[in-house]
Amino acid sequence: MTAVLETPPAPSPSEALLADLAGVSGRRKLKNLVMTILMGASLVVILIVIVLVLVTVIGKGWSIVASSFPDWFTTDIPLSPRRPGPGMKAAIIGTIVTTVTATAIAVPLGIAGAVYLNEYGKQNVFARILRFFTSVMAGVPSIVMGLFIYVFWVVPRGTDGLNGFSGALALACLMLPIIVRSTEEMLKLVPQNLRDASYALGATSSRTTLTVVIPKASPGIISGALLAIARAAGETAPLIFTIGAAKASNWNPFSGTNTSLSLQIYANAKESFANANERAWGSALTLITLAVLFTIAARILSARISRGSAS
């Protein structure tokens, strides 16, 4: 029992009490055991699924990426899905172009919105409404975002409207609420006395926010933004209506149709040709690897920034 007293805020309930089943009837013991096993079983279920997915993607994807090593990254997509062979350069470039453009739109807007919520609006009526609709917007299906940008942005521009920038707009709509929410959470964690100290030195509220609050919260803001970027990079539905169907690489987001890894996975998975399916697996592996690389780069970046602001 002393173990309980020594660690009162322990997150797991006292092991001593849990282990002490003396005087507990057999039926209750059995129920407890069965339920514990069922809880463990749900872990096994999800473990099996994720391992199966990853093993299949890595196994099938690796064989095409590795067997055509540099070509996979340096040649464009074959014009006919029937044709064998590598080439996802266009899709890799498209994913980078659209995601980077979307990030450039959504991150500043999202941080601004979160700064308003946490530093100015706080609990006033408008801020509360805004917070509510941010949650609601986070739940709007990505395909609706795609339709919206199609109707609002692509249609008025005709066929010129199908380009990387339109796709980026749709992705930005998707990222915005995620960034607002995660950034506000991070701003909340900045201690009030830092702001007070800054005001006491004569800084204005804008200066305080820009030079004290945001730098302090930046590692958290960056990792939140990265989650949104990873989500956007994997999205397919908003791009179907907005970026066209290019097979050649295009670095320019503002003119010409484009493509993306996610779109290529979708298109090649639908085909019945084995060659197309192979390319789909390769693209899936590339997309997942890209997302992991993004995340690792961000971790290093945010660690460096937090070290810098600490010293």
Add this chain to the structure above:
Amino acid sequence: MALTISDLRSKRQVGDRVFRSATLAGGAAILLILALIAYTITNKSTLIFRTAGLDFFTEKRWAPSADKPVFGALSFIFGTAVTATIAIVLAVPVSLGLALFTTQVAPKWLKKPLVALTDMVAVVPSVVFGLWGIIYLAPKLIGFFKNMHNWFGDWPILGSLFGKASAGRTFMTAGLILAVMITPIITSIAREVIETTPQTDCDGALALGATRWEMITGAVIPHSAGGTVGGVMLGLGRAMGETIAAALVIGSSPTITANLFSAGDSLPSVIAFQWGEATSAEKRSALIAMGLTLFVLTLLVNFAATAVVSRAMRRMQGAS
């Protein structure tokens, strides 16, 4: 031309006001985008509502390329409801089990890896699940569906649900994939609300001689039920709107049937699948109207979910 202190002050105040307005604009962008979505999509749907009227929602037939084209959304609404229901029925027990296992059963060192595992499922893009579903899972499921039909085909209710299976791409396949995709959402929200259970409640239950499971049903579940319901509703909203994975594995043939092992179609999936072939203004309008339907449905679910979650969170913060 020396600046006086009041000059400086007013200059700084202007800068401050500009900055404040800029942040306000960032926030207002969200409201603006939501309003624009509602306006533009409704606007583009009017064409189909003018020709088909409200029959659009009750018409079963979908024959866009017939001589006299018929546009009915009912079978797609049905498919959305069926796949989302399957997903919820399958995902909720697994998510709750996983959340309870992570917070109540697992030893401390295992917690972080378990959370990371759940997050990893969320990181896999939906199109990758779709690819896996169509090429790997669906062919393997045909046999399983046939077995289920043989075992339960004669049972009263299960018999009609587990009908004859003709292919691997069915309502059930889509429901399964959706279930995997919404599990991390429900799990992470359930985990968060479960963790707000006061330690004293758990200790009290154990001190009264409860087993772990009795402690969970007596102390943890009553405390976290509200928030968890909200999490499940968020999962439901996601399952309804998830497009690409469902589009790849649902079979894309609009059907209304009780047989879960039949190919079907759903709102988001038909929009994605038929967009490329939609050249007539009417068909485009019909597909956009389905997007509007989906938007309104998910909006309602998310309104309710957000309200439930935020109320539960407030109550719990007040209680502790």
